[in-house]
Amino acid sequence: MSWINKIFGTNKVEEIPTRKIDYIQITKDWNADPVSPEIELKVDEIDLIMDIYLNHFQFDKYQEGDKVKIRFKNCAEYSLNTCNDEGFYHGQYRIKPSKLEWGEFYEIKSGLDRKLPNPIKIIQNDNSDRKHFIFFFKDKTFECLASDYYLDFYNEKVLKNCKTYKVVLGDKEIGTSKLEKADAPMGVAFGLIEFNGIETPYEFFKEYCLKNNIVLNNDDRKLEFIDTQVILELKVFRQDGLEIKGVAGNAIMGMKDKGYEISILGISYPFYEEEFPHHVEHYGNMFKKE
Incomplete structure (x- = not known):
């Protein structure tokens, strides 16, 4: 000792x-x-x-x-x-x-x-x-x-296999996301947004939603937290220009200290499995027996 x-x-x-x-x-x-x-x-x-x-x-x-x-x-x-x-x-x-x-x-x-x-x-x-x-x-x-x-x-393997997608609001590319998180059974992909030239995302999304009559599920100015319902003009594109669509649309949720995520809701199969095989594999591995 x-x-x-x-x-x-x-x-x-x-x-x-x-x-x-x-x-x-x-x-x-x-x-x-x-x-x-x-x-x-x-x-x-x-x-x-x-x-x-x-x-x-x-x-x-x-x-x-x-x-x-x-x-x-x-x-x-x-x-x-x-x-x-x-x-x-x-x-x-x-x-x-x-x-x-x-x-x-x-x-x-x-x-x-x-x-x-x-x-x-x-x-x-x-x-x-x-x-x-x-x-x-x-x-x-x-x-x-x-x-x-x-x-x-x-999961580092999942993150390593994630592509980078363009996030567009209206006619403006506002940033990128790797869509690094998922609910594979529900066909949901979501991830943090790396913003391009937007200093206060909370104010940016709040102003857009008020201007376009988009309902907010939650809004806390002190924490700069925002949770939106579906935003029709919010879109995600692959680098080759293909839009990643969900039948339920896209929404934003997040806060200043943790970042802001875009969610694509209800991506149909088999496209989901083709585009996000790493998410599907990771979900399947959760139920494998030793």
Whole structure:
């Protein structure tokens, strides 16, 4: 155990707080791969983005290659340190093992020192009004102070096989989408829009819908959230010019912090299977037995 002591020190009980930790466990129906989560971190302006593989061994709804992208909004600082489960259960972290279970993702509400362990990476100097997050991985422990988090589940094989489609509103090409998500049985394809020259998509779609008498299912100006009914002039084209049509039409839903998605509703078979074989295959793999 000498290597653990060298990294984390030898003091145990006297440095571990005894006050109760109030927390929310985020990993309830999903978790990181227990063997090889392969953590990837990158800073996107003032956000921190984490990519990890999901635990497809424990949760049947996930399969090999499924990942989650966790965006920590307005992140002030973070730490990805080398404390593993052995060090944690030997009392080498500042948390009693009885207070939090190893291997989970938590939001700490109170009861734990917000001073992160080394090495600390600082994105912003002001960390006031930030939430405290901890994620225990197989061989590492992650902590950060951020305003909030958002989850985006995806399969890297599916994403790799996605084409890029043009998104057009009226006579204007407003951006592109990979249509990286799907409800294959219902013939639905949807995905985030990468906008061309549109700085505030919420205002853009809100103004268009009001001008063209399109009903909004939901509208929240504070969050810049919008959920539209079908927009007839909203169209999606393949790079060769073929329009991807759904019998129920196309709609927009999203918010500023998570992005805006276009949904194509009711694409008929067999075209759906020909155009999106990766989505059909991914759905079929969910029901394969070992």
